[in-house]
Amino acid sequence: MRQEPPILEVKHLYKLFAPHDFRGDRKMAYKLLELGATRKDVLETTGITAAVSDVSFEVKRGELFVLIGLSGSGKSTLVRCLNMLHRPSRGEVLMDGEDITQYSEAQLRELRRTKVSMVFQHGGLLSHRDVLGNVAYGLEIRQVPKEERQARALEILRMVGLEGYEHEALGSLSGGMKQRVGIARALANDPEILLMDEAFSALDPLVKNDLQFELLRIREQTGKTIVFITHDINEAFKLGDRVGILRDGRMVQVDTPERMLEQPADEYVRRFIHNVNASKVLSVRNVMTVPGCIVKQSDGAHVALTNMRTSGVSSAYVVGEAMHLRGIITLEGALGVREGRLTFEEAIIKDVPLVDNPDLPIADIVPLAAKAAFPIAVVDEDHVFRGIVTKASVLSSFVA
Ligand SMILES: Nc1ncnc2c1ncn2[C@@H]1O[C@H](COP(=O)(O)OP(=O)(O)OP(=O)(O)O)[C@@H](O)[C@H]1O
Numbered sequence: 001m002r003q004e005p006p007i008l009e010v011k012h013l014y015k016l017f018a019p020h021d022f023r024g025d026r027k028m029a030y031k032l033l034e035l036g037a038t039r040k041d042v043l044e045t046t047g048i049t050a051a052v053s054d055v056s057f058e059v060k061r062g063e064l065f066v067l068i069g070l071s072g073s074g075k076s077t078l079v080r081c082l083n084m085l086h087r088p089s090r091g092e093v094l095m096d097g098e099d100i101t102q103y104s105e106a107q108l109r110e111l112r113r114t115k116v117s118m119v120f121q122h123g124g125l126l127s128h129r130d131v132l133g134n135v136a137y138g139l140e141i142r143q144v145p146k147e148e149r150q151a152r153a154l155e156i157l158r159m160v161g162l163e164g165y166e167h168e169a170l171g172s173l174s175g176g177m178k179q180r181v182g183i184a185r186a187l188a189n190d191p192e193i194l195l196m197d198e199a200f201s202a203l204d205p206l207v208k209n210d211l212q213f214e215l216l217r218i219r220e221q222t223g224k225t226i227v228f229i230t231h232d233i234n235e236a237f238k239l240g241d242r243v244g245i246l247r248d249g250r251m252v253q254v255d256t257p258e259r260m261l262e263q264p265a266d267e268y269v270r271r272f273i274h275n276v277n278a279s280k281v282l283s284v285r286n287v288m289t290v291p292g293c294i295v296k297q298s299d300g301a302h303v304a305l306t307n308m309r310t311s312g313v314s315s316a317y318v319v320g321e322a323m324h325l326r327g328i329i330t331l332e333g334a335l336g337v338r339e340g341r342l343t344f345e346e347a348i349i350k351d352v353p354l355v356d357n358p359d360l361p362i363a364d365i366v367p368l369a370a371k372a373a374f375p376i377a378v379v380d381e382d383h384v385f386r387g388i389v390t391k392a393s394v395l396s397s398f399v400a
């Protein structure tokens with residue numbers, strides 16, 4: 001199968017900040033950076049701050065990509081280069097293959113209106129408007145008719161858990177609620193990419209936890225591509241499909257949380273993630289895999305046997321309407337049906353080890369994994385089958 005091209009590609013991106021009265025040589029700064037000089041060296045030698053140096057990475061469509069780094073590592077500068085709030089000094093930012101660093105102001109305005117939205121840590125909201133007014137604002141600018149924009153805004157407010165708050169004044173909302181409004185406002189434009197710069201960093205842990213969960217849910221529901229910035233490694237590993245670590249403006253590693261834990265690129269990364277207990281940070285979602293074999297309840301035992309044979313496995317997950325999990329059928333069970341000893345329904349083992357929250361920390365499912373005869377099936381709150389977790393993946397997540 002042909003692989004889909006990434007929605008976003010950043011290639012050798014630099015953002016240099018020079019003092020207003022700068023008369024020196026930028027070329028010298030690039031040369032030093034190319035030779036691997038640190039930001040401090042470059043600043044001392046040239047007077048230029050290399051906020052972002054030679055950063056390259058890709059974001060896949062639908063991916064939740066997290067950028068992490070200490071304060072000053074260049075996270076905000078980098079993310080602002082992704083919608084050209086900062087013009088990069090060098091390098092390319094390709095969106096669907098088009099280099100947006102070459103865009104005109106008009107093209108950029110259009111891009112920010114339709115394709116890329118940003119959620120900020122603070123503010124960015126219109127304090128004189130109510131919740132609905134904030135969310136509908138972007139649509140108003142695009143001259144979407146009033147009824148349509150209200151309907152759309154209400155739908156989004158429901159999605160972010162703000163139903164019933166439409167007419168609240170912004171000032172009366174808590175920090176967490178305001179962030180929900182921020183997310184709703186960004187989503188109202190139906191962008192393809194959502195950029196979130198420390199959107200949850202100022203929130204207290206419980207509220208943060210709620211919003212993280214909400215974000216994962218929204219992501220599932222909308223399939224949006226998200227670039228999420230944080231300085232909290234727990235948050236990064238909890239949310240990120242992949243995580244990029246920035247240090248002094250350079251990208252030191254881009255990987256999945258699991259791989260980063262297993263194979264940190266260097267000592268800096270290792271120390272950065274050192275205090276993370278993998279089993280607490282990684283959730284079921286992070287280690288979940290696709291089941292080897294699925295059969296529809298309506299298909300019956302013959303299909304089950306064929307599928308098991310082609311997949312080389314001795315059991316299959318049985319699903320009903322809309323991927324609702326019904327249970328497991330084993331090879332023996334399916335043969336029993338074929339020989340007329342049981343009905344297909346009787347052959348389905350209903351008592352399957354099950355987790356009904358993909359966001360549960362792995363530590364919480366260890367006891368279940370330890371005594372399970374089959375991989376653990378993961379369903380969501382609506383009992384839709386999402387994947388499986390093997391005993392091995394649970395236990396190996398403890399090796400940090
Ligand atoms: N407009 C600017 N002019 C000059 N230097 C800047 C400017 N913006 C950022 N910098 C410098 O660039 C570097 C990266 O800053 P940036 O704000 O991108 O870091 P950050 O990772 O977002 O930090 P934080 O976690 O504190 O938000 C810092 O050294 C900062 O001082």
Ligand SMILES: [Mg+2]
Nearest residue numbers: 075076077198
């Ligand atoms: Mg920042």
